[in-house]
Amino acid sequence: MKARYQYRFYPTDQQRQSLAQLFGCVRVVWNDALALCKNSLKLPSNGDLQKLFITQAKKTEERSWLSDVSVVPLQQSVADLGVAYKNYFDSLKGKRKGKKLGIPRFKKKTNQQSARLTLRGFSIKTSPLRAGFNNKDSVYLAKIGNVIPIWSRRLPSQPSSVTIIKDCGERYFLSFVVDIEPVNIDAKNQSVGVDLGIKTFAFMSNGTKAESPIYSKLDRKIRKLQKKLARQPKDSKHRHRTRIKIAKLHNEIADTRSYFLHKLSTKVVSENETIVLEDLNVSGMVKNRKLARAISLQGWHEFRTLCETKSQKFGREFVVISRWEPTSQICSGCGYRWGKLDLKIREIKCLNCGIEHERDSNAAKNIEKVGIGHCHDSKCTSRRSKTTTVVSVDEA
Known part of the structure; x- marks a missing residue:
């Protein structure tokens, strides 16, 4: 299975300028391609978008500065736009699970910036697999130079891609995509x-x-x-x-x-x-x-x-x-159903079996029973009288 390993790094002043230029080029290519896609009746292919907004754009005066950065993150920006549109259409058709996704949006300079590099655009000089923690192994980024991340843990395998991230707080990260194996640990x-x-x-x-x-x-x-x-x-x-x-x-x-x-x-x-x-x-x-x-x-x-x-x-x-399971309305001991309770009531005493429950603890026990296959209907779920708080029952 795939997993991400993220490490923070501190670029030099010159590398900050190069990264700012890289993020700007990636953002411009994304926005140019997205503008064409929104104005087209048919979605263009990734090859056509790369040819139009990378290869041909470099020959113009307005976009000649695209040649100053590596072409790998620019191509990945167009590929990511294609994936975003695919997920959007799959969400509309119901092929994608979860909440419906919106149409891809334009990128802003003030938001989080990112650029993705494949194996053609980066390399690790000394593998962290044989090195200890907090080592000095460097990562080479195309047309950026060598950066030294803070190796807080080893990489389990060789990464297939890396994403350079600059968040809104002006922190820089390297996010590696690696393959991991399942861990076998006996459960208590x-x-x-x-x-x-x-x-x-x-x-x-x-x-x-x-x-x-x-x-x-x-x-x-x-x-x-x-x-x-x-x-x-x-x-x-x-x-x-x-x-x-x-x-x-x-x-x-x-x-x-x-x-x-x-x-x-x-x-x-x-x-x-x-x-x-x-x-x-x-x-x-x-x-x-x-x-x-x-x-x-x-x-x-x-x-x-x-x-x-x-x-x-x-x-x-x-x-x-299911969210409709009445986990807070049923006694976890005998199955007696007392109905809805106000949020301010934190302790409950069951009128059927007399057991005192803490509201959240009782709900957790009911969640476990429903999850492993037990049904509330198998026990007494009739409601003959109104359930009161523990204080009211003791006073009575």
Whole structure:
């Protein structure tokens, strides 16, 4: 299976200029080809687009500077546009799973920049397979020079391509595409159900829970700088500096969330044979104005994607149950159904069996039961009276 290994690197001032020129050429070729595709009745082939916007464009005065960079990323830019249109049409026809994709859009200078190189455009001088961590092995990039990434881990195999990335916070990365083999690790548990939340990110059916990182301090700084950005005139130096500050704060939040999600997903997948999650309607939940910001910061979809990908790597079974399963409305002990509860009710005492449940822990146990094949209807699901909170039951 394919995987990406990403490393950060620090280019010199001259390499920064060369990379800026490379990103600009890739962006221009993409935008020129996309403009023609949108105005054409029939989608041109990749060969015709490369001939028109690379080979012939280099001979004109307006695009003669395309010859200053390697032709490999320019050709890959046209190829990526063809893949983007294919995915868009497959999404319209229903051949592609997941959310429907939109039509390809033009690239902007202020967004994240990238350029992809195949084996013709890069080489690793000393293979990281035989070297230790944090070594001095360099990567040669065509017409850019040698760069030394921070080798935080070894590459498992020789890469087939590399993508040079510059994010909005002006950080540079090399993202290698490599082949990896499945990992065989014995699981400690047979199955686990995971209920996702906001303050407590994940409740496990085995009783463990994972607290979510606190993003509120960084989020307040971003909101303050965004107000400052709105008052500054466009195309000014002060606005550009403020935009960079906002991008760096967003990167800090994203890095904190990514580290937490990777660590948690690896722990969950490596210790359990079957992982069961609930299909959450996140797009509908963020319409709640009071919880939209908190939900968006959690990264529930990213956690699901990581669990699914790592399940394939470790040879685990990944199950997603329907969002309509009443996991919060049923006692995990006896199957008694008490109905919908307000979000402020965190503890429940079943009127049928008398067991006290924590709301999220009870939901995680029900998620696990549904995921491994148990049905709620096999137990007592009748509802004879209204379920109350634990305090109300004790007072009664």
